[in-house]
Amino acid sequence: MMWYDGGWGWGGWFFMAMFMVLFWALVIAGIVVLVRYLSGSHHDHQSARPLSSGEQGWGSRRAEDLLAERFARGEIEEDEYKRRLALLREHR
Numbered sequence: 001m002m003w004y005d006g007g008w009g010w011g012g013w014f015f016m017a018m019f020m021v022l023f024w025a026l027v028i029a030g031i032v033v034l035v036r037y038l039s040g041s042h043h044d045h046q047s048a049r050p051l052s053s054g055e056q057g058w059g060s061r062r063a064e065d066l067l068a069e070r071f072a073r074g075e076i077e078e079d080e081y082k083r084r085l086a087l088l089r090e091h092r
Helices: 008-040 041-047 057-073 078-090
Strands: none
Touching: 057 078
């Protein structure tokens, strides 16, 4: 008995293999995007815009907070903390 493949031959196998690779790549990419969206990492990129020269925002406040954390951990001395804090506040 003869087997008839419908005329696709090896091209059909190649097409099916490429389709499966593309399908699983899209499924994996969709899962990665969903996990990143649900974890909230997309908010970090949206709020990280540079501030204009006259605009006050989280950038100057964050620098003061980091400086206070370093002082609280004992990484810098009190005089260095006060000097850097004054420098930050005069450049707002």
